[in-house]
Amino acid sequence: xxxxxxxxxxxxxxxxxxxxxxxxxxxxxxxxxxxxxxxxxxxxxxxxxxxxxxxxxxxxxxxxxxxxxxxxxxxxxxxxxxxxxxxxxxxxxxxxxxxxxxxxxxxxxxxxxxxxxxxxxxxxxxxxxxxxxxxxxxxxxx
Amino acid sequence: xxxxxxxxxxxxxxxxxxxxxxxxxxxxxxxxxxxxxxxxxxxxxxxxxxxxxxxxxxxxxxxxxxxxxxxxxxxxxxxxxxxxxxxxxxxxxxxxxxxxxxxxxxxxxxxxxxxxxxxxxxxxxxxxxxxxxxxxxxxxxxxxxxxxxxxxxxxxxxxxxxxxxxxxxxxxxxxxxxxxxxxxxxxxxxxxxxxxxxxxxxxxxxxxxxxxxxxxxxxxxxxxxxxxxxxxxxxxxxxxxxxxxxxxxxxxxxxxxxxxxxxxxxxxxxxxxxxxxxxxxxxxxxxxxxxxxxxxxxxxxxxxxxxxxxxxxxxxxxxxxxxxxxxxxxxxxxxxxxxxxxxxxxxxxxxxxxxxxxxxxxxxxxxxxxxxxxxxxxxxxxxxxxxxxxxxxxxxxxxxxxxxxxxxxxxxxxxxxxxxxxxxxxxxxxxxxxxxxxxxxxxxxxxxxxxxxxxxxxxxxxxxxxxxxxxxxxxxxxxxxxxx
Numbered sequence: 001x002x003x004x005x006x007x008x009x010x011x012x013x014x015x016x017x018x019x020x021x022x023x024x025x026x027x028x029x030x031x032x033x034x035x036x037x038x039x040x041x042x043x044x045x046x047x048x049x050x051x052x053x054x055x056x057x058x059x060x061x062x063x064x065x066x067x068x069x070x071x072x073x074x075x076x077x078x079x080x081x082x083x084x085x086x087x088x089x090x091x092x093x094x095x096x097x098x099x100x101x102x103x104x105x106x107x108x109x110x111x112x113x114x115x116x117x118x119x120x121x122x123x124x125x126x127x128x129x130x131x132x133x134x135x136x137x138x139x140x141x142x
Numbered sequence: 143x144x145x146x147x148x149x150x151x152x153x154x155x156x157x158x159x160x161x162x163x164x165x166x167x168x169x170x171x172x173x174x175x176x177x178x179x180x181x182x183x184x185x186x187x188x189x190x191x192x193x194x195x196x197x198x199x200x201x202x203x204x205x206x207x208x209x210x211x212x213x214x215x216x217x218x219x220x221x222x223x224x225x226x227x228x229x230x231x232x233x234x235x236x237x238x239x240x241x242x243x244x245x246x247x248x249x250x251x252x253x254x255x256x257x258x259x260x261x262x263x264x265x266x267x268x269x270x271x272x273x274x275x276x277x278x279x280x281x282x283x284x285x286x287x288x289x290x291x292x293x294x295x296x297x298x299x300x301x302x303x304x305x306x307x308x309x310x311x312x313x314x315x316x317x318x319x320x321x322x323x324x325x326x327x328x329x330x331x332x333x334x335x336x337x338x339x340x341x342x343x344x345x346x347x348x349x350x351x352x353x354x355x356x357x358x359x360x361x362x363x364x365x366x367x368x369x370x371x372x373x374x375x376x377x378x379x380x381x382x383x384x385x386x387x388x389x390x391x392x393x394x395x396x397x398x399x400x401x402x403x404x405x406x407x408x409x410x411x412x413x414x415x416x417x418x419x420x421x422x423x424x425x426x427x428x429x430x431x432x433x434x435x436x437x438x439x440x441x442x443x444x445x446x447x448x449x450x451x452x453x454x455x456x457x458x459x460x461x462x463x464x465x466x467x468x469x470x471x472x473x474x475x476x477x478x479x480x481x482x483x484x485x486x487x488x489x490x491x492x493x494x495x496x497x498x499x500x501x502x503x504x505x506x507x508x509x510x511x512x513x514x515x516x517x518x519x520x521x522x523x524x525x526x527x528x529x530x531x532x533x534x535x536x537x538x539x540x541x542x543x544x545x546x547x548x549x550x551x552x553x554x555x556x557x558x559x560x561x562x563x564x565x566x567x568x569x570x571x572x573x574x575x576x577x578x579x580x581x582x583x584x585x586x587x588x589x590x591x592x593x594x595x596x597x598x599x600x601x602x603x604x605x606x607x608x609x610x611x612x613x614x615x616x617x618x619x620x621x622x623x624x625x626x
Binding site for chain 2: 002008065
């Protein structure tokens with residue numbers, strides 16, 4: 001399904017952050033990862049911050065130009081089935097987390113380019129992506 | 143299923159009208175009735191004005207900074223309820239959700255601008271206008287003001303006036319459009335949380351009877367109106383008879399000129415949204431597309447290609463680029479104009495009449511429509527269509543273009559796309575409309591600049607919002623003092 005509008009672009013980001021946040025919250029309570037519980041709580045918190053940030057962008061960065069359509073941008077490459085963080089083992093969790101972060105980074109990077117006519121929105125997406133880049137580094141250290 | 147019924151808000155309470163006539167509120171995407179409104183009466187207006195009059199004395203004595211703090215609180219509560227207001231707006235008006243969000247944002251920007259009252263409503267003084275004599279001009283609030291607002295921007299337009307009126311120390315009575323009263327009802331629920339003193343803001347739903355009661359009421363000092371030119375004229379005249387201040391904004395027939403040197407690749411997306419944004423139901427929408435010289439064929443081809451891609455549908459879906467007409471009556475009106483265009487000999491390049499949206503068989507949809515070879519004297523080039531219909535009038539020179547702009551019955555907005563500074567200057571200097579865009583498709587002034595046209599597009603002296611609005615809502619009392 002194509003993403004054709006300012007609202008659509010940010011709505012998908014919100015959904016993605018909510019899904020990822022729920023996964024990290026469940027991982028934080030998984031005994032397999034008890035040594036890293038704080039880290040996954042922190043990731044979930046980052047998700048919450050990104051959601052707030054995305055919703056603020058959708059509320060505030062609204063100009064006439066938001067009505068100009070976005071072209072050649074599709075949801076499908078960024079759709080990831082929700083992971084069951086409670087019942088995965090350590091390897092599965094780390095593998096799935098990296099996949100999640102990679103798709104979020106790709107979404108924010110490509111989305112920022114697609115909406116570059118609205119610099120504040122583009123910047124907001126880059127900022128959200130920055131948090132996800134930091135996550136991948138921390139995950140690699142586990 | 144019991145439908146919600148919109149109530150009046152008078153003296154800090156939600157109250158039922160004593161009217162007997164009920165109006166249905168329809169979701170224009172589905173054609174289904176989603177709520178109802180009781181058409182208020184002169185008696186409802188009387189109660190609201192009485193409450194506003196009684197609240198005025200204490201409210202005007204409230205320091206401007208304290209009044210501004212209420213306005214800050216209003217901003218907060220609007221931000222908290224932003225999405226809900228936007229969704230309500232789309233549901234009853236039909237515009238797409240991004241357009242609804244943009245509208246709510248414009249509403250809040252007026253609230254933000256009004257918080258500057260301590261500066262913007264300040265008066266001025268001069269010592270020694272004669273030896274030992276000083277003079278001061280104080281801006282004083284005047285009493286009760288009223289707003290009568292249209293269906294196309296049910297959230298934003300009332301807030302072009304209301305926050306400035308109350309922050310200046312006046313009290314207010316609002317009559318929303320009876321077609322879309324749910325949005326302001328939601329907004330007034332937010333206001334109710336702010337805790338303004340009772341009677342400072344009041345809302346009466348209804349139609350003609352409420353309007354006439356407002357226009358004739360001796361205790362209302364001024365009226366702000368946005369709607370059709372015919373009604374704006376009526377309001378201007380009637381308010382004049384009862385000695386009220388009035389700002390009455392009417393219709394438009396906006397021309398967007400395209401010079402041969404225009405950067406089409408950069409400008410086309412904004413050009414298309416100028417004509418099709420809000421399905422053409424806005425007084426700033428482009429209505430006549432006027433290519434100058436040899437760019438015409440290329441422009442029409444490119445414009446047509448983009449127009450064909452516009453996805454029409456339910457505004458609540460983020461896949462939709464253009465929503466329905468706001469009501470059945472508007473749909474019929476637009477279809478009537480398309481018939482008229484064909485009848486008068488314009489070339490129908492893109493026909494939006496048979497617009498079907500899957501899953502929405504009863505929605506009031508019209509697809510993007512384009513007429514080419516329209517001449518300036520045709521009905522579709524003279525009258526306001528208020529729908530997604532583009533009329534291409536080909537011009538030979540910029541002089542022809544300016545002549546076209548200046549011979550419409552309206553003088554609201556006009557835009558020019560060009561790479562030439564000289565052409566831009568000539569256009570902005572000679573075009574009569576009061577809002578001009580250069581390489582901008584919608585010349586919409588933000589809250590800190592005045593909004594309004596001239597000619598038959600506006601009656602009154604002071605436009606909506608901008609710094610000047612504080613003049614509308616205050617009287618300058620001049621005090622000349624000498625002490626012995």
